[in-house]
């Protein structure tokens with residue numbers, strides 16, 4: 336399978352653009368931004384010096400990022416690109432461009448927590464070397480002070496490693512568990528077990544958080560539950576599409592635009608059909624893609640008489656009719672995506688997020704694909 340070109344999509348819903356780290360875009364989920372604001376505001380209220388506390392938070396943030404870079408680095412060694420890293424309050428989430436084989440998943444999952452263990456060991460070694468005292472008692476660590484900032488960072492990394500190694504989705508430990516289980520069981524059964532562990536973990540965390548009472552645990556539990564549910568939905572999608580070629584799900588009846596058409600022509604087509612993405616042709620050859628959002632943006636910026644050839648997307652997702660649907664699911668995971676299905680130079684069909692979810696729904700109700 337070859338995913339030739341991935342268009343410059345707008346990223347996962349509810350996230351904002353952060354920055355690039357070694358070529359991987361890092362996006363911030365809105366709940367993560369809320370957490371940062373919360374931490375800053377509560378810190379303003381407290382009396383202690385802010386500088387060491389701020390350094391500690393920045394250090395912890397950097398540790399989480401390095402953890403994700405660990406996943407990305409090992410992924411790259413298997414030839415898997417990381418398409419984005421999303422920062423959630425419970426940590427980062429790396430999106431890989433394709434579905435991983437169990438052996439790949441095992442190594443990639445282990446790499447993250449390993450980074451935290453190494454960071455922690457490095458900080459402890461540094462403290463030892465500099466003859467700094469390392470607090471051992473919990474009571475000396477709980478309250479942030481200038482003196483214990485470094486030790487808190489070292490212990491923080493151990494906590495990150497331990498939390499991520501919990502054998503439940505969406506933690507790395509859940510991925511490790513799934514990879515190991517799938518050696519002895521069918522893969523979707525392994526996935527269901529890891530997802531079930533995730534939901535159980537979330538429920539226990541929430542109950543403990545309510546009884547303790549530790550509201551922050553309830554907050555974390557919410558994300559663990561969401562992540563576990565998302566993983567099992569993704570696994571269900573993979574089971575329903577595994578071994579089915581792209582041509583079985585693609586749209587075969589569609590309209591195209593000519594490169595000489597104007598945005599007005601495109602807008603009329605948008606109105607008179609239910610189609611939202613239009614391949615732009617030059618004779619028999621596809622030269623671009625014009626989607627609904629781009630069309631509206633161009634209409635506002637350039638007016639109705641501009642040519643579609645001047646505004647169309649030249650950088651679109653290409654699929655071959657024989658590609659395995661389960662392998663292209665990750666690249667179709669964003670709402671409003673459209674891929675062109677082409678056999679050599681010939682355009683055969685379109686695959687959109689909408690018709691893909693239609694296809695999944697029909698499969699769930701027992702429809703056999705026409706291959």
Ligand code: ZN
Pocket residue numbers: 402403406447448499507
């Ligand atoms: Zn991780």
